[in-house]
Amino acid sequence: MTNTRTASGNGIPDFPVSRPDSCPFDPDETYTRLRADDPLSLVRCPAGMDAWLVTRYQDIRSVLADPRLSSRAAGSDHMLPSYDGRDPLPGFMIQLDGTEHARLRRLMMGEFTGRRVEALRPYIQKITDEHTDAMLAGSSADLVQDFALPIPSQVICEMLGVPYEDHTAFQHDSEVLTSFEADEAARAAATRRLEDYLGELIEKRLVEPQDDMLSRLIARAAETDRPLTVPELSTLGVLTLVAGHETTANMITLSMAVLLEDPERMAALRAAPETIGTAVKELLRYLTVIQFGLVRYATEDVTVGGTKVKAGEWVVAALPSGNRDERVFPDPDTVDLGRRARTNLAFGFGPHQCIGQQLAEVEMQVALSTLLRRLPGLRLARPLEQADFKLNDIVHGLRRMPVVW
Incomplete structure (x- = not known):
């Protein structure tokens, strides 16, 4: 039986965005009730639009x-008031559907195969050790600025062929693009700076190719009937820079915070380093840093979970709720580092599932394993309830994480 409701009107609750005081790692407690009683419900998004909030894993x-x-x-x-029908920017892969999306994804996939990612593991370990060495020169550090942010940033710079000395500027612009607190003008300016910077780099690669991702994309596309344009390459580069370090950096810090909260759990993982792959998948499920979900726009009527969504209406797939669905993950609010959470939704699902998933997992494996091995006395410098969490950003995380050892 199909339930038909209209995504407008009064009395619609606000989008659930709070986190319980008892645990900053848990999503809004409203999700538990919605999964049980109203798995497809209307919510009012921060920008004022109404959307169907999808909360169950299978839906x-x-x-x-x-x-x-x-x-x-x-x-x-994430929370634009409406979709006005404008075409996406050239190369803005996450906004493209069908053949246009598939064309770009095929070109990008070659950079993120399991073989290529594993080939990067020694480099990731090298820079992780270098940042650990720098930390060990003292007795305290900010795990965000001194460790979690620079490692994925340096990896992405290496892949793209971007000089690492320029990372401070693009890290700042990435933070602007993933914050709800930044206004439209600030986001537009950040995007323009990143595109201009990469555009200059791409022009150089067109003349003098290097052994980097941008050069390989140019060469790979040149063998097809549609070479990549400079705007397409620039946008793909921006997406890679932002997505390639922001989510992973926050996952590293949040994961260490989870481990440091439970010394027995941390000791067990340290004693069994071969289980780090399984542990990382469970931490990805438990934390799900894309904290507001993924937005979709109905191009025609479609039924979701027994409810009719009409053409022109919005849908938000609440990834944090899906990863806490008790129908799929028993005792979902508990961290079980032995859980087989391979089917978690942390990287999305379907044709737009995150292309850099394997890279992010390897970076997390190396970073967490290295901290556990080389800093056995690592501990939080202040209680977690005093930590500065990023509650109004697209990506959940910590702005600072002071640690000592």
Whole structure:
């Protein structure tokens, strides 16, 4: 039986964005009730639009795999008031559907194969050790600025062929693009700076190719009937820079905070380093740093979880809720580092599932393993309840994480 409701009107609750005081790692407690009683419910988003909030694991997978639910408004600003029909920027892969999306994804996939990522593992270990050495020169550090941010940033710079000395500027612009507190003008300026910077780099690569991702994309696309344009390459570069370090950096810090909260759990992982791959997948499930979910726009009527979504309406797939669905993950609010959480939704699902998933997992494996091995006395410098969490950003995390050893 299909339930038909209209995504407008009065009395619609606000989008659930709070986190319980008892545990800053848990998503809004409203999700538990919604999964049980109202798995597809209307909510009022921060920018004022109404959307269908999808909270159950299987329904989220269905939404993210359905070609009738478009990505064309995703990623521009998670909570835009409406989709005005404008075409996405050239190369803005996360907003493209169908053949246009598939064309770019095929070109990018070659940079993120399991073989290429594993080939990067020694380099990731090298820079992780270098940052650990720098920390060990003292007795305290900020795990965000001194460790978690620079490691994925340096990896992405290496892959793209971007000089690492320029990382401070693009880290700042990445933070602007993932914050709800930044206004439209600030986000537009940050995007323009990143695109201009990469545009200059791309022009150089067109003349003099190097052994880097941008050069390989140019060469790979040149063998097809549609070479990549400079705007397309620039946008792909911006997406890679932002997505390639922001989420991973926050996952590293949050994961260490989870481990440091439970010394027995941390000791068990330290004693069994071969289990780090399984542990990382469970931490990805438990934390799910894309904290507001993924937006889709209905291009035609579609039924989701027994409810009819009409053409022109919005849908938000709540990844944090899906990863806490008790129908799929028993005792979901508990961290079980032995849990087989391979099917978690932390990287999305369907044709737009994160292309850098394997890279992020390897970076997390190396970073966490190195901290556990080389800093056995690591501990938080202040209680977690005093920590500065990023509650109003697209990506959940910590702005600072003082530690001592």
